[in-house]
Amino acid sequence: MIAKRIQPMAFQARRLYVELMFQVMGRALQAVSEVDATVQKDASALPEGFLFEMMVMPQGSSLIVEHVGNGRFHYHGNSAPRPVDLSIQFKHIAHAFLVLSFQEKTSVAFANDRMLVDGDISYAIRMTRVLNRLESFILPKLVAKRAVKEYPANLHLPEKLMSAARIYLKVASNFVETVRA
Amino acid sequence: MSNKYYEFFCPVKVIAGKAALEHIPYELSGMAATRPMIVTDKGVRAAGLLDPVIAACEESGLEIVSIYDDVPPDSSTAVVRDIAGVYRSEKCDSIIAVGGGSAIDTAKAVNILVSEGGDDIAAYAGAGVLKRPLKPFFVVPTTAGTGSEVTAVAVIADTEKHVKLPFTSSFLLPNAAIIDPRMTLTLPPHITAATAMDAMTHATEAFTCMAKNPLSDAYATAAIKKISNSLLAVMDNPKDADNRLELAEASTMAGIAFSNSMVGLVHALGHATGAICQLPHGLCMSLYLPYVLEYNIESIREPLGELLLYLDGPEVYAATPASRRAEASISAIRRMRDALYKHCKLPRTLKETGKVVEEQLERIAEVALDDGAIMFNPKEVTLEDAKAVLRRAWA
Structure with a gap:
């Protein structure tokens, strides 16, 4: 009985968590592309104006970033200015929650058919590398190990802390700017 | 609770062994198909591998209405369009791919066009675009390696845009794969x-x-x-x-x-x-x-x-x-x-x-x-x- 009453609240909390995580990740993608040369190198192979979307099917939360050139991303929130070039779609919000709460690695989620890729697979692989790199920076090592296939051996604490601080600062500034606007 | 999860899907009827080819007419009739088209390549035809397929059908009174034997090693959107044109003009109602990966992938793409309509196969590229079953489609592999007869994928080159178009849908899977040792003997x-x-x-x-x-x-x-x-x-x-x-x-x-x-x-x-x-x-x-x-x-x-x-x-x-x-x-x-x-x-x-x-x-x-x-x-x-x-x- 109690479980039945709590369930809608749990679903709502899950929905809000996924939405918040998309907002953080979208801003963090923009930030990491301004901070990290490896991400810039990976992103620079994408065409200029390339729109990337991560979303929950059928019309749930989403994040959209655009490659604006030189390996830099711009976060567009949850609405795209034109049709996206690449979309990674979670089949259900429960699957998005598993990944965004770091209970399931992105690569495992792909292997488990939790997500669909609509667009060029090679770009999807590239974007997954960027997401992995981002998670390695912004998450504590113990948590990051649950999120990525392999924690990068060459990412040492000073670099991680410096980059994470810069990314979080940029994410916070972006949030403030959005609220002000 | 275990974190394990998996999906498994293979609806292809496997018809394997001695005289497997001779099952084709019966299987086609079970799908109300009477006007099959064969899609293959020159190498398969030159090796005489079409002969037992045709003989098996003719012996049962099933006429192969058309044979397209010019599939290149890397098939293209133009080839797919051409074959779909032949299929339509000959009023075929089913496809039998005889060959390796290229012939099979081409036939899968042809099946999209002749089932869904149009001439632009690129419009169906990507995952999950197809929403309904296609025409009856059988595959007779002539190599023992690609496994294309049981995969839900086809790759076709768009030679004008210089890109490879991937097609992914469970509807691309053939209705039957016919594994006959005569096909790989040579x-x-x-x-x-x-x-x-x-x-x-x-x-x-x-x-x-x-x-x-x-x-x-x-x-x-x-x-x-x-x-x-x-x-x-x-x-x-x-x-x-x-x-x-x-x-x-x-x-x-x-x-x-x-x-x-x-x-x-x-x-x-x-x-x-x-x-x-x-x-x-x-x-x-x-x-x-x-x-x-x-x-x-x-x-x-x-x-x-x-x-x-x-x-x-x-x-x-x-x-x-x-x-x-x-x-x-x-x-x-x-x-x-x-x-x-x-x-x-x-x-x-x-x-x-x-x-x-x-x-x-x-x-x-x-x-x-x-x-x-x-x-x-x-x-x-x-x-x-x-x-x-x-x-x-x-x-």
């Missing part, structure tokens, strides 16, 4: 070897990569056992129909396994090498398999060790300490490659192919890193890792 030794090693790689990667699952494991191990037992027997005696059938069945089983559990770094490197150096796919698979297994070994020690049972049999498996089985599996694959080199000079290193120069390794590694298969490799592959594997595979 395969030349080096193609027999390369395609069998392609199937071996499908099964090995299906069993050791990230999306492995209990059902795909069953198909993968059975395929490896059949290839290990039959490949060298066929190389010694190419007219051995029983072992030819074993290889053909293994190819289909490996296809079912990998289409449900995906593949890994061997395929990523193989796709890149094929694109850059124009090496045949099966040859690339045979070439890279042991080097990639060595690279992955610490992540796949347990499943790889288990494969020793199917590669070398129960006596060797039992006599090998558990801690050494993974290395013993790689040794068994290396021994098989050495035997194939003796038989038909199937290259074991990039240098032995004579078609790759060392300067290309960097580019191969870069392209491999963006290949979809790399996602399912059990180890995260960096550019340096890929280059290291390539250097080991060089000579």
